[in-house]
């Protein structure tokens with residue numbers, strides 16, 4: 001990175017389905033200001049206007065001029081068209097497309113890039129986190145959905161549209177018993193993500209039969225209303241010793257191991273870090289079966305697999321790293 005005179009700050013944006021976080025960092029990646037708001041979904045233009053307003057707000061708070069900004073990195077869940085800086089049919093928002101980079105670039109007169117949030121997180125880990133300097137690295141998030149970002153031979157994999165690492169849609173069940181949010185069957189995310197894990201549990205409950213299921217603390221805790229089931233219920237019941245829940249957490253863990261093995265076989269990384277609420281709140285329950293079973297499915301040498309140290313900041317660090325690396 002070359003030093004640009006007068007350009008003191010980078011902006012990182014972590015655009016989630018519900019919350020948007022914007023940070024101001026110095027050019028070494030030290031975060032100096034940050035703000036979080038609910039995403040404004042009143043119109044498809046509202047999000048870029050919100051970003052412009054929040055960046056101006058942070059500059060003012062810092063006593064800095066917008067002209068001192070070097071670049072802006074926006075990290076968002078895909079699918080995205082990286083080249084045009086737009087989200088395409090985003091499942092999180094009720095719009096066909098959302099134009100992000102152009103309005104921000106025009107309003108702030110600063111280079112702006114859009115990047116998949118997990119790809120950004122991989123950059124964040126290799127720039128500021130545990131994977132600093134690691135040449136072959138994958139970041140995986142197990143959260144509402146499952147996603148990944150891969151650095152191979154020191155290069156961030158992007159693909160033709162910037163979606164080159166959709167690991168959550170790797171097939172892990174050739175029978176395709178569960179349908180993914182994307183409409184295809186058998187995808188990793190359809191079984192093991194926070195949003196879809198309840199579908200897995202309900203499917204297994206059907207197979208196991210009500211007579212046995214009724215005796216579980218998980219079923220009792222929900223008063224038999226399985227429509228209310230969420231991933232946290234399952235993990236909590238397992239933690240409290242419910243046998244059926246423990247068995248299902250183990251099964252989901254084995255499916256995760258298949259996902260991690262696919263990642264290992266595809267990218268041959270020397271380290272994988274794991275983030276996302278589901279994983280970080282249940283590190284032992286999620287990662288133990290992965291550590292135990294990944295070698296059953298991986299042909300490549302199994303990498304070090306561990307939770308991210310950046311926690312929920314991995315997204316904004318990734319966005320700052322993208323601003324740092326992908327723009328002048």
Ligand SMILES: [Zn+2]
Nearest residue numbers: 169180182187
């Ligand atoms: Zn899918």
